[in-house]
Amino acid sequence: MICDHFDAGRCRSCSWLGTPYDAQLVAKQRQVEDLLRGHRVAWDAPVASPQLGFRNKAKMVVHGTVAEPTLGILNPAGAGIDLRDCPLHTAGIRTALPVLAAFVTRAALTPYDVPSRSGELKHLLVTESPDGELMVRFVLRSQEPVARIRKHLPWLQAELPEVVVASVNLQPEHKAVLEGEREIPLSRQETLTMRLTGLALHLRPQSFFQTNTPMAAELYRLGREWVAAVSPRSVWDLYSGVGGFALAIAGTGADVTGIEISREAVASATLSSMEMGSMEMGSMEMGSMEMGPTETGAAGQGAVRFEAGDATAYAVGSTAPPDLVVVNPPRRGIGPELAGWLESSGVGHVLYSSCNAQTLAKDLDAMPSLRAVRGRLLDMFPNTAHYEVLTLLERA
Structure with a gap:
């Protein structure tokens, strides 16, 4: 990729711009594999991003x-x-x-x-x-x-x-x-509609959304695919944001509860869920599967609800765990309290989406009963050292 600002030294935000893109992917994959070497993850090939025009x-x-x-x-x-x-x-x-x-x-x-x-x-x-x-x-x-x-x-x-x-x-x-x-x-x-992978996600001004639209679409598609393979009946989406994972996973038939600290994001997710729930069965497609109502729990479609609150407090204060938990935390990771709860909870599977493999590795070390059986790197931030990693954990 050619950038006059980078070549002139005016902007160095894309610190890896001088590295060929194939080499960038190899270096990122090597780094995440090294950080998670003790967990014997079965890695799928990394998902490449466009180098130009991807930032929304x-x-x-x-x-x-x-x-x-x-x-x-x-x-x-x-x-x-x-x-x-x-x-x-x-x-x-x-x-x-x-x-x-x-x-x-x-x-x-x-x-x-x-x-x-x-x-x-x-x-x-x-x-x-x-x-x-x-x-x-x-x-x-x-x-x-x-x-x-x-x-x-x-x-x-x-x-x-x-x-x-x-x-x-x-x-x-x-x-x-x-x-x-x-x-x-x-x-x-007051909301911008982000349509991707069969979802119509409402984005309010102060809501977070992944800045790389193609990678966000692939992240939600993979999450839905991996969750469908283990067929949970109940799912919690902790750090649910504007509802991307929750609404995608509802298409597998699971009942999903999304927990998010930002009330703006909860309002966005709830609006998206309500709109999807008003559509006719089969009016939306998610990959090879169809999505119908999200609130009514029609055949093949789980019910979805969103709640504003702290993810860790919600989990620790619960009386019964779900079959599967999705976590998509900020760079600091989920932390020892939530990791400890997941370790002792009896939850069968965890889908962990991380933008920081160092904190991911630390969190996985705190959950030895949950082994990482599958992983994939998505190049959410090309031309930099950053990326997103999706891992599926299964109770041993």
């Missing part, structure tokens, strides 16, 4: 001036480096960013300056759905520019009709935090 979310630092804003990153001196043509982003995002830069000028949004702690607009967050629709979020220091954004929003939507969700996020603190807690909707539509 742009997290752009806004700098410069109202007349000449930069959208990208900051250099070590705190000056803006414009990356609106970054080849990692989807085509729709690359088309949108110059228009958004013009909108900054039109709405007189003063870029935030880190050294002087002045200005208003800190970040532009843009997400593109597989359908080509866009969610645009303006991260501001205060509400002062909101009226101007509302005034000029019709211009933006005329120039970019793909923008179906727009909002303001308030992040008043001077620290390295991408966004704040408060979100101000600007558009009538």
